[in-house]
Amino acid sequence: MTILAKHAAYKTAYDMVRNMGIEPLSVRFDDVLSPTEGVLAGKKTILLGTNNYLGLTFDPACIEKSVEATKHQGTGTTGSRIANGSYDGHLRLEQELAKFYGRQHAMVFTTGYQANLGVLSTLVGRGDHLMLDADSHASIYDGSRLGMAEVIRFRHNNPDDLYKRLRRLEGVPGDKLIVVEGIYSMLGDTAPLKEIAHVKRETGAYLLVDEAHSLGVLGETGRGLAEQAGVEADVDFIVGTFSKSLGSVGGFCVSDNPDFDVMRIVSRPYMFTASLPPGVIASTLEALHQMQIRPELRANLMRNARRLHDGLTALGFETGPEANPIVAAVMPNQEIAVAFWKMLLDAGVYLNLAVPPATPTNNPLLRSSVSAAHTIQQIDTALEAFEHVGRQLGMLSADKRRVGAAS
Amino acid sequence: MRDDIASIFEQVLNRPVEITDDTDIVEDLGMDSLGVMNFVMAIEDFYDISIPLDRITQVQTVGDLIRAVEELRKGA
Incomplete structure (x- = not known):
């Protein structure tokens, strides 16, 4: 018995998976070759679970800016902005984010997780009411x-x-503060934001949208679900992350609230942590720029998303309701999910195993996230692997295959 | 109120249940976290109340639940 014995139930569940000869939590990439390829156990593997929506992690301009900033300003800031002061990059990134969203104010956090912690804990306090969608992310x-x-x-x-x-x-x-997400991270479904904005107006509540998975993905200029749904004026606060479409790490919040900047001296997850290093800020600024000047990235992303979503549906897999870059296949039980995940890995396709x-x-899920950088061939290779494994595990009937092939 | 709660349990679990004030909702009824959430939402609909998260975490037995619902209805 140790102090950690209280988590025995989780350990038992994880041991069950390990006894099947796999350790999903210790997948180790020997090398990462591109936004869509890595080396696992000496073998080239398609990366289909990395949230790298625009494929910008290897963008030459982003890398160059990051290297330049690191050489000039060092590897880290070694402190918080409230104690050590801000670098020029922190302020420029905040200005660029505000400009991109057409808002008065922006604030940068060290991770997306901390952005939600910092904003939610500051906007509402004792006596206030926080209305959360039941499927909200852990950070919310x-x-x-x-x-x-x-x-x-x-x-x-x-x-x-x-x-x-x-x-x-x-x-x-x-x-009263309503919190919803642009795209939900497990099934890739979007919030019915028009209707939620209507409820917000009727009831006098505030509205916060977490666009972590929808920045650079949805909306005509990539501003997310609020832009796509045409309700940006109703959204009081937008929270997001740099660690998906912008290919780095960090979080942010933008708003037109006139008192916004008070958060800088009351939001503890903002104040009591080191600020982002210059190299991260520089690549994020460049990625934000690339995202705006290359709308074709979003077009490629959605083409790939539709191909994977429609392909899996045609094969007979149960997927989420919309073709978005997060594409999940519903598994009947944990044993099949783990075996399926392992067999896809052996076939050279890496994605996320998500369990209750x-x-x-x-139901457990096999969760894929598609990138603009995936080639059509990579998506088709993944679909073939899904079909092959699904057949081996007896999940796909011959009938469904025919229906799929005919449609 | 216990009868109403029992019938809500039966709807959510899709099987007959016998409950007393001491029935432990998770241990005795074998509910997982998703089942608990669906059950709580059904209770909220039935009594037209919202049970805040911190109140839900204090509820372990049917008796706890009855007290929480009564207090929230009085407060409304």
Whole structure:
């Protein structure tokens, strides 16, 4: 018995997976060759689970800017902005983000996780009400616990359920903040943002949208779901990350709230952590630029997303409701999910194995994330591997195959 | 109220259940976290209340749940 014995149930579940001869948590890439290829156990493997939506991790301009900044300003800032001051890059990145979103204010955090912690714990406090979609990301749940607001969950993507809960709070003092995500990270479904914005207007609540998976992915200029749904004016706060479409690490929040900057002296996850290193800031600034001047990246991304989503659906797999860059195949149980994941890896395709409670239902998922940098051949190779393994594991019937091939 | 709660359990679990105030919702009824969430949402619909997350984490038995619902209904 050690102090960690309280987590025995998790250990038992993980040991069960390990007993099948695999360690999903210790996948080690010997090398990463490009946004879409890595070397695993000496073998070239297609990377289909990296959230590298625009494939900018190897962009020559981004790398060059990052190297230049590192050479000139060093490898790290070794402190927080409130104690050590900001570098020019931090301020320029905030200006560029504000400009990109057409907002007055922007604030950069050291990770996307900390952005949610820092913003949620600051916007609402004791006596306020935080309305969370039940399928919210862990960083949103954790952020809700860092503040003292009352937390109420509403049914996933259900504006009526949200409305009902806000109606119950009618006349109750305190600010109300609705939190939803642009694209949900497990099934790739989007929030019904038009309807949620309507509820927000009716009830006088504030609205925050986490565009972590939708920045650079949705909307005419890549500003995310709020742009695509045409409701940017209703969104009071947008939170996002640099670690997906922008290929680095870090988080941000943009807003037109006139008191925005007070967060810099009250948001603890912003104040009490080291700021992003110059090399990260520089590549992020360049990636933000590349994303805006190369809309074809988004077109390629969606082409690949549709090909994988429609291909898996045609094969007879149950997938998420929309063709977005996150494409998940629903697995019937943990044994099949683990075996499937391992066999895909052996076939040279790496993606994410997601098991409950991280998944929205009791089913495990094989979660892919598509990149603009994937070639059509890579997507087709992945589809062939899915078909082959699905057949070997008896998940695909011959009938479904014919239906798929005919459609 | 216990009868109403029992029938909500039965709807969510899709099988008959016998409960007392001491019934442990997770241990005795074999509910996982998703089941608990669906059950809580059904209770919220039935009584037209919202049970905040910190209150849910304090609920272990059916008796705890009955007290939480009663308090929230009084507060409304």
